[in-house]
Each structure stands twice: as C-alpha cells, then as structure tokens.
Amino acid sequence: MHPTKSGRWITQTVSSTYLTEAVAIWFRDLRSEFRTRYAVNSILMFALTTLVTVSFSIGSFRIEESERPFLYAVLLWIILVFSALSGLSRSFVKEQEAGTMDILKLSARPQAVFLGKLLFNLTMLGVLELIIVPAFILLMGYKIKFPGCFVAMMVTGGLGLGAGTTLVAAMIAQANARGALFSALSFPLLLPLIITAIKGSERAAYGISAAGWPEVKIAAAYAVIMITVSLLLFPLIWEE
Amino acid sequence: MIYKILLTIWMNLIIAAVFLYIEPAAGFPGEVSRILFFHVPMAWVATLAFLLSMIASSVYLITRKVNADFLAQSSAELGFLFCFLATVTGSIFAKATWGSFWNWDPRQTSIVMLLMIYGAYFVLRSAVADHEKRRVFAGVYSILAFCTVPFLVFIVPRITNSLHPEDTLNPAKPGMDIKTLIFFLGSLCAYTGLFVWMLRLKVRMLRIMDKERGRINFHK
Numbered sequence: 323m324h325p326t327k328s329g330r331w332i333t334q335t336v337s338s339t340y341l342t343e344a345v346a347i348w349f350r351d352l353r354s355e356f357r358t359r360y361a362v363n364s365i366l367m368f369a370l371t372t373l374v375t376v377s378f379s380i381g382s383f384r385i386e387e388s389e390r391p392f393l394y395a396v397l398l399w400i401i402l403v404f405s406a407l408s409g410l411s412r413s414f415v416k417e418q419e420a421g422t423m424d425i426l427k428l429s430a431r432p433q434a435v436f437l438g439k440l441l442f443n444l445t446m447l448g449v450l451e452l453i454i455v456p457a458f459i460l461l462m463g464y465k466i467k468f469p470g471c472f473v474a475m476m477v478t479g480g481l482g483l484g485a486g487t488t489l490v491a492a493m494i495a496q497a498n499a500r501g502a503l504f505s506a507l508s509f510p511l512l513l514p515l516i517i518t519a520i521k522g523s524e525r526a527a528y529g530i531s532a533a534g535w536p537e538v539k540i541a542a543a544y545a546v547i548m549i550t551v552s553l554l555l556f557p558l559i560w561e562e
Numbered sequence: 563m564i565y566k567i568l569l570t571i572w573m574n575l576i577i578a579a580v581f582l583y584i585e586p587a588a589g590f591p592g593e594v595s596r597i598l599f600f601h602v603p604m605a606w607v608a609t610l611a612f613l614l615s616m617i618a619s620s621v622y623l624i625t626r627k628v629n630a631d632f633l634a635q636s637s638a639e640l641g642f643l644f645c646f647l648a649t650v651t652g653s654i655f656a657k658a659t660w661g662s663f664w665n666w667d668p669r670q671t672s673i674v675m676l677l678m679i680y681g682a683y684f685v686l687r688s689a690v691a692d693h694e695k696r697r698v699f700a701g702v703y704s705i706l707a708f709c710t711v712p713f714l715v716f717i718v719p720r721i722t723n724s725l726h727p728e729d730t731l732n733p734a735k736p737g738m739d740i741k742t743l744i745f746f747l748g749s750l751c752a753y754t755g756l757f758v759w760m761l762r763l764k765v766r767m768l769r770i771m772d773k774e775r776g777r778i779n780f781h782k
Binding site for chain 2: 513514540547548559
C-alpha cells in the first residue's frame, strides 16, 4: 500500500476543520464506491428484486382503490428500509476488511469521520430513493394527492434512516457476525421512524386537510436527535 | 439470609391476601381484576430495571468502572425477564377482557418494542469478543435506544386509542378503594424487593465469574 503516492489522502493540517475533513472522507468514500460499486450494487439489486416481486405478485389492480394509500405506503417503506439495511453497513465494514480503520483513526477527528460516513450513507439512500420511488409509483399506479408533502416525507424519512443506522454500522464493523447483526440492531431503533414514515406517506397520498406535514416534522426531529446523540457517542466507540 | 426469609414471608402473605381477602373490583368480568397485583408491579419493576440499566451504562462510560457495567448488564437481564412476564400476563388479561390475546394496543406495541430493543442489546453483547469493547458498545447502544423512547411514547398513541385500564395504574384517581391500594402498594414493595435480591445475586455472580476468568488467564 502506498498511501502517499496518489496524494489523495486525507492529511490533518492545522487549518483543517471538522467540515473539510468530513467532506474529504465523503469524497474519498464516493470515489472508492465509484470504483468498486459494491454497496450501491447490493442495495439497488436488493431493492429491485423486492420491487419486482411485490409488483409481480400484487400488480396495480389487486388492491382496492380505498386501501391503496395505506398498503402502498407500507410496501414502499418495507422495500426501502430492508434494502437500506442490506447495504448501509458497508461504509464501516469495508474499512475493517481493508484494514484501513487504524489509519482513518489517525488521520481525522472522530466527529469528522462520523459526518463523512453519514454523508456517504445519505448519498446511497438518495440514489436508492431516486430510483426505487419513481419505479414503485409507475409499476404500482400509486396516485399521490400532495406530491410536495410526499417528497418531503421521502427526504426526511431517508435522513432518519441514515441517522439511525450510521452509529450502529460503526459498532457492528468491530463485532463478529456482521451481516445479520446490523439489521437486528438497527430495526428496533428505526421502528418509530418507520411507523411515522408509513403514516406520513399514506396521508400525503390520501390528501386530507393537513396531509402528512406533522409526520414530516416528527421524522425530521428524529433525524436531528439521532445525529446529535450519535455525534456525542461516536468518539467512545471509535477510539476503543 | 434474613432478607430472603423476610421476603418469602412477605410475598406469601401478599399472594394469600390478594386471593382470599380482597374482593374483585367492579366493572371487570369475574376474577380478572386480581391481575392488578401481579401485572402492574412486574411492569413497574421492568421500567425501574431498564432505567437503572441506562443510568449504570452512562456511569460506566464516564468512569469506566467495571462494577457499573455488571450492574447495567444484570439490570437489563432482569428487566427483560420482568418485561416478558408483564407482556404475558397482560396478554392473558387482554384475552379475558378484550377478547383477543394480541391486538396491537399502544401499550402492547411499546412493550414489544422494548423487548426488541433489549433483545438487540443482548445480541450485541454476545457478538463482541473483547470485554472492554463489549461494555462500551452495550452502553452506547443502550443510550441510543433510550433516545427513541420519547417517540414511542408520543407517536404510537397517535395511531390508535388504548383500551388499557388507566385507573388501576393511578392510585390518585378514585377507582381504587383504600384496602386494594394498601395491598397494591404491598405487592409493589414485594416485587421491588424481589428485584433487588435477584439483582444482587446476579451482580455477585458476574463479579465472581470475572475474577475466575482473570485467575485462569493468569495461570496460563
């Protein structure tokens, strides 16, 4: 390994701030992801497989018109959450497998590492939602009365998903039996968010008075709380 | 030893009195209201244990004293046991009064989420081989999980109305006569005493196991 040859590696200088370090880690992860496409491929293939299964077995006319907003919201969020859980742990597991964890610990401050990984996970989730949500709407004939509110729900829901899982990913990267452990640990933390997101998407699709805006706010609050607590706790598990 | 004997006598007295002396509360079919003296203390002990576990975890993360982690682990395990018992007894009560064992009442939803969170906590503990790391991770996870509890308390009730009898939980409300209240509080004390006894045993066991492990490693 010749870390300094490429000149692309993160060096901690006096002038570097948390933000520049975080952005540097984010870009580095994006670049390495662009080369291997491991995480994005596994997440997207998982999502597409589930979407095709759901669409094939249910189709766009099986469910009665009045039941659709709720059941479609449930199906959409099940697809999104489980695809995210299938690949998001890669962000830290790959450091462990490549043996770069220790060097990363030396080259950036813990909070910056967390923010960089969070930004990377959010990018993955953004790509996932950009592809899966339109495909789901097209395949299932999902009619949405308040598109603005629906988009806001997807964005805040995605933020919450990233916020709730990044710290868990950092923990399981240092444990045994990583794959199964990630879902088992993340799911209880994500349950309140999933319930909120399903409710919000359903109400945005129905289009009744307040639509899903209260749920959007709850999901945003969840994301903010999880990011704040994770930033406080992350140094503890990172410096072990 | 004397503590154990006193606790046994006290619990037996409470159980006998609850079945023989107290008459069943009005408004409930048959004898089902007697569950108050067992189910509510179990749920109370579970809450107490989880709270204690969270506080002990935080203390461990700050001071790095191993005893704090023993307390956190023992408390979480006992909390899980009592939480499970509260779920089962609550489910029996639900069958007797509402007609089905399980109907995702907000109380049932939040108790299942608690069980899932602490189930995941034990999975995490068993999956990390390094002792120091395991303690830190468990503490971090327990604090992270605790932060989602407000969402469970405020969001889940928005979705459906609860059928859970609140009056029986709140002694300040009329709905519980003085005789029932005294024995209810007596039962609460008995269960808390039982929890403290089990907790001390468990912590002592963990401490001895840790010491033995240290000695074996030393002799190697």
